[in-house]
Amino acid sequence: MSAAVLTTPAPTITIEADPKIGLRGHLRHTGALIRRNLLWIKQDPESMMDAVLMPVIFTLLFVYVFGGSIGQALGGGHGAYVQYVIPGMIAMMSMNIAQGVGTGFNEDFNKGITDRFRSLPIGRGSVLVAKIAVELLRLLVAITVVMAIALLVGFHVNGHWGGLLASVGLTALFGSSIMWIFLVLGVTMKNAQSVQGVGFLVMMPLQFGSSIFAPTGSMPGWLENFTKYNPMSGLADAARGMMAGGPVAHGLTMTLAWSVGLTVVMAPIAIRKFTQKS
């Protein structure tokens, strides 16, 4: 009779479908995970420096080293370049911050804690959404610091405060869509170094092959064409327009299209890869 044990099927039971997690549940889970990520920053305040330091150095470098000559080409001088490059800096930070999300996430993944999260009855997107929320917060802090530096080196808002806020919002939106790409990399790649390596390879051409640091008119034709389709140019142009009261329509449409497109494609991939990682 003992052989029968193995052939007897498990007793049949009525299967009630899994209940859905309500909005309140999602908010509670995401909130708890955001709190976790904020405690990380509290534990390790230097991690904030990574986000702030590079844009500050870039701002000072470009304003003081290249600023004079590019400014002359712009038909002004040092001051004209400051007005040109600061909106670009803000746009640039969307990518810098996004790269960090992938590295941090990958480190998390190689520890047991992610398995624990995945064995809990929570929506699996909440781990990723919490990560993005905290990185956006980090972005806002970094932008605040860079704006303070910008005012010190002679940037004038000229009353376009609304435009400034709108540029920050657009940067955050675009940044979050880029973060989904890095989350996919973070889940799929073996270690944090490879995520950083690939991130760097993608970031460099997109940041420098754009209108962030200099007008694209004097670039060779092939590069100028690249910058036209580069979303970083769109974002930088839109930010520049909004902060100076110039034309925004083209840059704004382009940035919104890229942001929505990337999120719609990458977010489901990231969540699925996270859910199915084994």
Next chain:
Amino acid sequence: MTRIDKHPESGRPVAVSVRGLVKHYGATKALDGVDLDVHEGTVLGVLGPNGAGKTTLVRCLSTLITPDAGRAVVAGYDVAKQPRQLRRVIGLTGQYASVDEKLSGRENLYLIGRLLDLSSKEARSRADALLERFSLTDAATRPARTYSGGMRRRLDLAASMIGRPHVLYLDEPTTGLDPRTRNEVWTEVKGMVRDGVTVLLTTQYMEEAEQLASELTVIDRGRVVASGGTDELKARVGGRTLRIRPADPLELRPLADALDGLRLTGSATAAVDAETGEVLVPIVSDEQLTTVVGAVTARGLTIGSITTELPSLDEVFLSLTGQKASAPQDVRPELEEVAV
């Protein structure tokens, strides 16, 4: 609602029921049709070498991976069809401590409580109660990365207990721990079992299985090679070997003769290891140890020292499957001193 069904044959309630579970990784069959049952309120030890499929089994049962075929029901919930409800009734402590190193012990437990939908007040009081229970109150506010290996495992166990799980999976809970810390973890696990938690424990240590489990399933290369009560399997393996050294080396031969006459396990007899000056006697129970000591004393012989040698996992496998374990082992025969 948690539903526990009775085992069709034994009539005892079954908390975990696995039938024909299969999981492939490419050409590798990590699980190749596993059947097992964990009875309500008991500990089932799943014993096997590295790469036997133990961790894959636990990951299937905790919904981290989806099996390719077969069926598993935990506390009445189907692993494949009701993952979310199932996650509410299980606790998981993996091979690597799954706590957030940067958070304090209390924050770790609070986080899990919130993710399990406790109110923030409930989550806080549950965290404090568990810190107390696992003797971590003093370290509650320190980041987990400053904890010792044993504290980390205790925190890990505490985190698994937040949701008052019906079934707890312990995946090699003491791998990499020193013997003292291992004992600490065992004590905690025994406490949880006393509270009525059903445990599925994977281990590569025979000793751990003996300490904690009442029933054993031995798996190798994704298949169950033996299952039954701990004592039953131990008897099949041959139990332990006593090494007895007489106080007077000249008494070696008389000692061997005395022990040979006992005919303890039927087939095996006492053997003399001339090199070490010891007599080797196989035994299967602690009672037999007493019998041996009694017999020696009755003959007026004095014992210098006794050590017991436990069968290594290699020997278990050799005896159960007739082949060497499929992966290299870090488990050697363990010697333990018996005070005389």
